[in-house]
Amino acid sequence: MRLEILNSGYRPATKALFAVIRIFSGQSLPDAAKLVFYRPDFYGTHAKTFTHEAMRGPSAWSVGDRELMAAYVSKVNNSAFCIGAHTATAGQAYQDDAKVGAVLADLDSAPIEEGLRATLRMLGKLTREGTVTADDMREVLSAGVTRQQVEDALAVCAAFDTTNRLADTFGFELLSPEGFASGAKFLLKRGYR
Template identity: 45%
Template sequence: MRLPEVARGDSVGHRLMIGMISRFAGYRLPDAARVAFYDRKFVGPVLGEWTQKVMRGPSSWSVSQRELMAAMVALWNSCPFCVGAHGAIAVRGMDDAIVSAVLADYTTAPIDEKYRATLVFLEKMTRNPSALNVEDARAVLDAGVSQQELSDAAAVCAIFNIITRYANALGFEMPTPAEFAKAAGMLLRRGYG
């Protein structure tokens, strides 16, 4: 259940800020951004900083590859809002057909084995974390993924296992594809922090 304060802002200042941003952007500010204004102790600064570091910090994974990982975690967690949001960002740096193929079935999508092995690991981390073991990590490393790349991918998975659950719990409103595309541009410019 989404609290009205999350949608409109929990203070007059936040309500004005949400209204101004929505008018300036030309579309309704997505609920994910609205949550950042709600009770700054809830998720705001800390989650934003962590997400910024994971999604935009140094990594040999591209921004689009990390965004597609986030969309996959969202898919495995049945979070259509995050699939749409992060898929829209991923296509800004990847071929749309590849993003669509990965979201449809990453096991047959035209991606390299290194990325595929990473997604296998992330799926197990998301869907069956208690069964994740050393052999799973070794399989990814044997596919050519470095320890740092595996750590970076696991960080994406960890943060989006949190984000997708609160998006589902708060019942985020679904933007249109055009609104997702506009928001994707904003997130690429401004980041998550």
């Protein structure tokens, strides 16, 4: 159920900012951005900080890898808005839409390195079942992924399990392909701040 608050529940200065963004970008502000502006003290500020650190903080995973993780977790959660947003962003980050599409279509045959494949498989299980085992972790580590990379991937999963649920709860409107591409360009330039 889409809440009207996402359309109108902002202070005049925030509404003016939205109008300026629309003028310069040619696109309406996506609902994901609107949500962080609504009651920033309760959710937005904390969510932006956590998500930015998970997605753009120091990590052995590339930005493309982390955006692919976000897209994959979103696919497992069947969150249409987040699948579109992070598929576009991962494709731009890698400069390879086909690679991203292959992973989302069939993880086992996708042309990616084994460490990333094992990590995505583990994130998928965690997202579907809410738990992973020591054997799942040993499989990821044996594929050459470091403990720090596992922690970094788990942070991405936590951020997008939360965001996916909010997107679906608030009924985020799907963007056009041009809208997702524009949003991806913004995310690659500015991150999640």
